[in-house]
Amino acid sequence: MAKPLDNDLRARIVAAVEAGMSCRAAAARFDTSESAAIKLLQRYRATGSIKPGRMGGHKPLKLAAWRDWLMQRIGQKPDITTRELADELAERGMTVSHVSVWNLLQREDQTHKKKRARQRAG
Numbered sequence: 001m002a003k004p005l006d007n008d009l010r011a012r013i014v015a016a017v018e019a020g021m022s023c024r025a026a027a028a029r030f031d032t033s034e035s036a037a038i039k040l041l042q043r044y045r046a047t048g049s050i051k052p053g054r055m056g057g058h059k060p061l062k063l064a065a066w067r068d069w070l071m072q073r074i075g076q077k078p079d080i081t082t083r084e085l086a087d088e089l090a091e092r093g094m095t096v097s098h099v100s101v102w103n104l105l106q107r108e109d110q111t112h113k114k115k116r117a118r119q120r121a122g
Contacts, residue, residue: 004052005036013037014044062096063089063104070101074110 005013009030016026017037027037044050063070070085082098082105089096 004055005032005040007050010040010050010052013040014050017041061104063094063100066094067104067108070104071108071110074105 009032013026013030013032016029017023021029023037023041024034027034030037040050043053066089073085073088074080082101085101086096086098089101
């Protein structure tokens with residue numbers, strides 16, 4: 001993954017553009033991409049700052065607060081599907097996709113498919 005330009009380089013690009021140079025010419029002079037220089041100047045004009053924005057990270061799980069309820073529900077009905085769990089959550093006011101439920105179950109090492117032996121015995 002690319003990393004942001006150094007703040008010193010950012011300051012020099014902004015200074016060159018403010019001195020009358022075009023963004024593309026400043027990008028060529030400081031050996032950066034044109035889009036990096038243009039976006040830097042857009043950010044500088046909008047916020048007044050040359051510092052880069054946040055990169056990476058992750059969003060917290062939407063279902064983290066519902067984890068205990070989901071685990072309890074799976075304990076009550078082990079063969080419940082993720083779609084059924086998503087529907088039950090929607091009835092309780094939490095609208096999520098079955099994929100979100102599946103992702104939480106995957107993190108908790110819960111199986112999401114019935115075992116073949118159980119299907120033959122049934």
